[in-house]
Amino acid sequence: MIRRNIKAGEGKEGFPGARGFYDPEVWAKVTGRARYGIDLALPGMLQGKILRSPHPHALIRNVDLSRARSLPGVRAVLSGTGLGAKPYGIVFDDENPLALDRVRYIGDEVAAVAAVDEQTALEALQMISVEYEPLSAVFDPEEALLKGAVTLHDDFPGNIAWENRINRGEAEAAFKDADLVVEDTYALPSFHPGYIEPISCIAESEKFDGLTLHTALQSPHIVREILAGVLGLSISRVRVISPVMGGGFGGRVYGNLKLYLLAAFLSRAAGAPVKMQLTREEEFTVGRPMVAAMIKMKMALKEDGTFLARQADIITDNGAYSAQAPWVSKTLSERNDSLYHIPSISTRVRLVYTNKVPTGQYRAYGNQLANFACESLIDRAAGKLGMDPLRLRLKNCIGPGDTSVHGLQIKSCALSRCLQDAADAIGWTERKKGRGYGISAAIHAGGSIVFNPDFRGASARARLELDGRVTIVTGEQDYGQGAHGAFALIAARALSRVPGEINIVSRDTILTPFSIGALGMRQTTIGGRAVQLAAEDLLARIRDCAAELAGEEVVPEGGAFRTSSGRLIEPVGIAAFYCAKTSGLALTGEGRYVPEKSDYDQSGYGNIAVTYSFAAHACEVEIDRETGALTVHRFVAVHDSGRIVNLLTARGQVYGGVAQGLGMACSEGYIFEEGRVANPTFSGYRIPTALDLPSIETLFIQTDDPEGPYGAKGLGEIVQVPTPAAVANAVANALGEPVNELPLTAEKISRLLHGWECAD
Amino acid sequence: MDKQVVSFNLNGEAVRVRCDPFSSLLSLLRDRLGLLGTKAGCGRGECGACTVLLDGLAVNACLVPAGKAEGLNVETIENLSRGGSLHPIQEAFVEKGAVQCGFCTPGMVMSAHALLKSDPAPGREEIRKAISGNLCRCSGYVQIEEAIAAAADKLKD
Incomplete structure (x- = not known):
C-alpha cells in the first residue's frame, strides 16, 4: 500500500530521529581528519610498484630481474614464474597475480618491486628487462568471435568467456503473430566507477603465515577468502581492515585483487609491510571498468500496445580477464525483462575476450546498459503505434503480487505511480516546442538471495555498553552511501532510543560477522533487517535483566524500563548490574535475517532477491542544431525504495546516481586506440562537473515493503539505471530520430544531424 | 634537484x-x-x-x-576547525548532506572558502563555477551547492 509521497525538503525526514542526525564520521570527513587508504602508513613500510606489459598481446620469452635486485634500497623483486601461485578469478580462474608466459593487454602485470621509497621502486622497474614476442591481437569483440581470430585463453576456444541463452514462453510464435515488430542495435562503451580516491593497500605479511591487509572494500569478507586461497593461507589468519573509503560504486566490491595479492607477495618476500597504490592513469588502464555492450534487440507488440515478446542478442566485451563480468552480463541480459509484463523472452548473451583492459563491475551491474536498449526500443514502438510512450509503459507495468517472466516475485511496487509522477513533474502534457522529452523506468533487485543460494541473508550483533549506549556490530559496509547512519536509525527505532546513542562497528573482518558486503542493494534491506532483529533481541534481554535487577515486572519506557512499583531503571544501571554479575560480560543480542530459500532453477528462473525497488526518470533537453550540443534542462527522478530511512542521505543517493547516469548519457566512456586506453585521465574520460548538471528534482513514493526493515528497500544502485535511457529518449524526441549509441557527445549528435540531412 | x-x-x-x-x-x-x-x-x-x-x-x-x-x-x-569547532562552511556541509564518501570534501570546502572570501553572497552560478574544478562522484553536487549557499547565509549573520 502506498502510504505517503514525500518531496525533497518537505514533510517527514525519514525514520524517527532522522532530522538533525548525522553519522559521526561526517565530522571527521569535513575536517580532513578521516583517514583513507592513501593516508595510511606503517613503521618500516616499503613502497611497491608494478612493471606492466607495453604490448596488447605477446609471449614472454624471458624476464631478467638481476639488475633490479642489485639496486640499493630494493627489498623484493618478483616475476610470475617465481611466485608459484595458482590461477585465480571471481567467477572462473583466468588470471595470475603476475603473467607467466603471456601478456594479454597493455598494462598486464609482469613483475613487481618493493623498495624503500617510490623513486627507488620506479628505478628498479626500469632495470627489469623483459623479452616479448608480440602476437596478433584482437580488440573488437565481434572480430574476436570470428573463425580464425587469435585466441586469448586456451581454455576458452572462440574467445567466449561465458555464454547464456534464456527462453521463456513462445517467442518465435509471438513474433509471427505480432501486429508490430520493432528492432534495433544499441552500443555502449565501457564505463569506470570513477571514485575519486585511487585504490591503495598496505599488506603486512606476518610470521606463521598470516596476513593483514589494510584497504577499503565493499566486500572485505569475500576478498579475504579469495586472498587466503591464492596465498595458501588459512582464512582465519587473513584479516582485512578497511579505512574510510573514497568512493566505491561497485568498483570496490573486490577492488583490485591483483594489487592486494602483489602487495602480499612482496611483503612476504621482503619481510616488511608494503604499500601499493594505483595512479589515476592506472585506475583507468588497469582498474576494472564495466563491460562494453552491443545489444541487438527486437520487440513484438499487439496493436493496442500489449507487449508480446522480446528477443535479444547481446555481446559484452570482457577485456583480457573476466572478474565479475559474467554476472554483470547476466544481470544486463535479464533484469529489464521483469519491469513489464512480457510473456515471451528469447535472449542470447556472449561475453567475449579481447586484448583490452579487463572488466569488473559498476553500480547496478549492467542493468543500466540494457535499460538504454529496452527503454529506447519501447519509445520506437510507441512512435510506430502512434501511442504516447508514457501510456504504452503504463499499459504494461508490472505490479505488486506479480511474478515476472523470469520468476521474480514482486512484493511492494509503485512502478506505475513512479512513471505517472515523473511525467507530471516534468510537464509531460504541456511539452514545449523546441525541446525534447524522455522518460524511462527501472527495476532493480534489492538484496540478492542468489549470490550464494545457501547464504542469503545477514547477521548482526548488538551490545549494551557500560555507558548505556548500544553498539551494533555488522559485516556490512558504509562508504558514504549512508549505511552506518541507516543502521543507527533502524537500531534506535527498535530500541526506542535516539540514533546518536548507537555506535556502529564494521570494517574489520576479525571483529564482524561474515557478510557478503555492500553489493546488490543488500545494505539497508538485508543488513538493516539483521540490525533490526539484533536490536530487538537485545531489547528482550535488557528487559529480562532489568526485571531481575528490580526483582519485579518491568515495562519499556523510552529507552529505559518502569517497574510495577513505579521505579525507572536506566540502561546504565542494567549494564553495570550484568557486567558485575558475569564478571565482565555485556548484554548482547543477535540478529539473523535468513530470507526464504529461492526456487531459482537451472534455467535461471526463480526469485533472486528479497524485494525489488522501482524508479522512473524523466527529463527535458534541448539540442543546438548548429553545434550538436546537448543541454539537459531539467531532470526528475521518482523512486519507490519503500519507506525512506533518512531523506537527506536518500536524496544524496539519487542526485549522485543521476549525475553518474548523465555522465554515461552525455560525456563518459572509454576510448580505445589499438587496445590502448586513449583517455585515461579525468579530463579525457569526462565525469560531470558541477557546471555540467541540470537541476534534479527527487520524489519518493513510499511503499511499505514486507521484507525490509520497517518497510524500507534498497536505493543505492537503481538511482542510475533509468537515467541514460531517459536522456536518450529525450534526445530522440528532440531530433525526431532514434538514438543508438552512448555517450551523446556534441560530435556524435552533429554527425547524426549531418547524416540525416544527407540521407534526406 | x-x-x-x-x-x-x-x-x-x-x-x-x-x-x-x-x-x-x-x-x-x-x-x-x-x-x-x-x-x-x-x-x-x-x-x-x-x-x-x-x-x-x-x-x-x-x-x-x-x-x-x-x-x-x-x-x-x-x-578551518582549529580549536575544535566547525567553520560555518563545514557546519553547512554536514547539515545539508553534502558529505558522502568525503574524499572530495576538504578540497570542496577550501574552494567554497576561497569563493566566500571574495564574494560573500554568491549566486548558484558563481557557486557552480567556483567548484567546477572539484570533482565529486557521489553527490551530483546538489547538496554541496546548497551547503555553500547556506554557509554564505551563516557567515552573513
Missing part, C-alpha cells in the same frame, strides 16, 4: 622546510608536514581534491611547486 629552504606561513604559523623546490606543494604538505587532510586524487590538477589556499586563492596543490610558496600564506583544511 638540489634542496633549498622554503619559508612560508602555514595555517597562521611560520614554517621553514628544506625541500626540492620543484616537488609539489601537495607532497610537501602531506609527506613532509603530515597534513593529510588535503587529498590526492589524480596528480594532474583535474580532480581538485588537493585544493588549498595560496594567499587566499584556491589552487591545486599538486600543480604548485613547493618553492612557489616562498613568502606566501598557505591555508589547508586543518586551519
Whole structure:
C-alpha cells in the first residue's frame, strides 16, 4: 500500500530521529581528519610498484630481474614464474597475480618491486628487462568471435568467456503473430566507477603465515577468502581492515585483487609491510571498468500496445580477464525483462575476450546498459503505434503480487505511480516546442538471495555498553552511501532510543560477522533487517535483566524500563548490574535475517532477491542544431525504495546516481586506440562537473515493503539505471530520430544531424 | 634537484622546510608536514581534491611547486576547525548532506572558502563555477551547492 509521497525538503525526514542526525564520521570527513587508504602508513613500510606489459598481446620469452635486485634500497623483486601461485578469478580462474608466459593487454602485470621509497621502486622497474614476442591481437569483440581470430585463453576456444541463452514462453510464435515488430542495435562503451580516491593497500605479511591487509572494500569478507586461497593461507589468519573509503560504486566490491595479492607477495618476500597504490592513469588502464555492450534487440507488440515478446542478442566485451563480468552480463541480459509484463523472452548473451583492459563491475551491474536498449526500443514502438510512450509503459507495468517472466516475485511496487509522477513533474502534457522529452523506468533487485543460494541473508550483533549506549556490530559496509547512519536509525527505532546513542562497528573482518558486503542493494534491506532483529533481541534481554535487577515486572519506557512499583531503571544501571554479575560480560543480542530459500532453477528462473525497488526518470533537453550540443534542462527522478530511512542521505543517493547516469548519457566512456586506453585521465574520460548538471528534482513514493526493515528497500544502485535511457529518449524526441549509441557527445549528435540531412 | 629552504606561513604559523623546490606543494604538505587532510586524487590538477589556499586563492596543490610558496600564506583544511569547532562552511556541509564518501570534501570546502572570501553572497552560478574544478562522484553536487549557499547565509549573520 502506498502510504505517503514525500518531496525533497518537505514533510517527514525519514525514520524517527532522522532530522538533525548525522553519522559521526561526517565530522571527521569535513575536517580532513578521516583517514583513507592513501593516508595510511606503517613503521618500516616499503613502497611497491608494478612493471606492466607495453604490448596488447605477446609471449614472454624471458624476464631478467638481476639488475633490479642489485639496486640499493630494493627489498623484493618478483616475476610470475617465481611466485608459484595458482590461477585465480571471481567467477572462473583466468588470471595470475603476475603473467607467466603471456601478456594479454597493455598494462598486464609482469613483475613487481618493493623498495624503500617510490623513486627507488620506479628505478628498479626500469632495470627489469623483459623479452616479448608480440602476437596478433584482437580488440573488437565481434572480430574476436570470428573463425580464425587469435585466441586469448586456451581454455576458452572462440574467445567466449561465458555464454547464456534464456527462453521463456513462445517467442518465435509471438513474433509471427505480432501486429508490430520493432528492432534495433544499441552500443555502449565501457564505463569506470570513477571514485575519486585511487585504490591503495598496505599488506603486512606476518610470521606463521598470516596476513593483514589494510584497504577499503565493499566486500572485505569475500576478498579475504579469495586472498587466503591464492596465498595458501588459512582464512582465519587473513584479516582485512578497511579505512574510510573514497568512493566505491561497485568498483570496490573486490577492488583490485591483483594489487592486494602483489602487495602480499612482496611483503612476504621482503619481510616488511608494503604499500601499493594505483595512479589515476592506472585506475583507468588497469582498474576494472564495466563491460562494453552491443545489444541487438527486437520487440513484438499487439496493436493496442500489449507487449508480446522480446528477443535479444547481446555481446559484452570482457577485456583480457573476466572478474565479475559474467554476472554483470547476466544481470544486463535479464533484469529489464521483469519491469513489464512480457510473456515471451528469447535472449542470447556472449561475453567475449579481447586484448583490452579487463572488466569488473559498476553500480547496478549492467542493468543500466540494457535499460538504454529496452527503454529506447519501447519509445520506437510507441512512435510506430502512434501511442504516447508514457501510456504504452503504463499499459504494461508490472505490479505488486506479480511474478515476472523470469520468476521474480514482486512484493511492494509503485512502478506505475513512479512513471505517472515523473511525467507530471516534468510537464509531460504541456511539452514545449523546441525541446525534447524522455522518460524511462527501472527495476532493480534489492538484496540478492542468489549470490550464494545457501547464504542469503545477514547477521548482526548488538551490545549494551557500560555507558548505556548500544553498539551494533555488522559485516556490512558504509562508504558514504549512508549505511552506518541507516543502521543507527533502524537500531534506535527498535530500541526506542535516539540514533546518536548507537555506535556502529564494521570494517574489520576479525571483529564482524561474515557478510557478503555492500553489493546488490543488500545494505539497508538485508543488513538493516539483521540490525533490526539484533536490536530487538537485545531489547528482550535488557528487559529480562532489568526485571531481575528490580526483582519485579518491568515495562519499556523510552529507552529505559518502569517497574510495577513505579521505579525507572536506566540502561546504565542494567549494564553495570550484568557486567558485575558475569564478571565482565555485556548484554548482547543477535540478529539473523535468513530470507526464504529461492526456487531459482537451472534455467535461471526463480526469485533472486528479497524485494525489488522501482524508479522512473524523466527529463527535458534541448539540442543546438548548429553545434550538436546537448543541454539537459531539467531532470526528475521518482523512486519507490519503500519507506525512506533518512531523506537527506536518500536524496544524496539519487542526485549522485543521476549525475553518474548523465555522465554515461552525455560525456563518459572509454576510448580505445589499438587496445590502448586513449583517455585515461579525468579530463579525457569526462565525469560531470558541477557546471555540467541540470537541476534534479527527487520524489519518493513510499511503499511499505514486507521484507525490509520497517518497510524500507534498497536505493543505492537503481538511482542510475533509468537515467541514460531517459536522456536518450529525450534526445530522440528532440531530433525526431532514434538514438543508438552512448555517450551523446556534441560530435556524435552533429554527425547524426549531418547524416540525416544527407540521407534526406 | 638540489634542496633549498622554503619559508612560508602555514595555517597562521611560520614554517621553514628544506625541500626540492620543484616537488609539489601537495607532497610537501602531506609527506613532509603530515597534513593529510588535503587529498590526492589524480596528480594532474583535474580532480581538485588537493585544493588549498595560496594567499587566499584556491589552487591545486599538486600543480604548485613547493618553492612557489616562498613568502606566501598557505591555508589547508586543518586551519578551518582549529580549536575544535566547525567553520560555518563545514557546519553547512554536514547539515545539508553534502558529505558522502568525503574524499572530495576538504578540497570542496577550501574552494567554497576561497569563493566566500571574495564574494560573500554568491549566486548558484558563481557557486557552480567556483567548484567546477572539484570533482565529486557521489553527490551530483546538489547538496554541496546548497551547503555553500547556506554557509554564505551563516557567515552573513
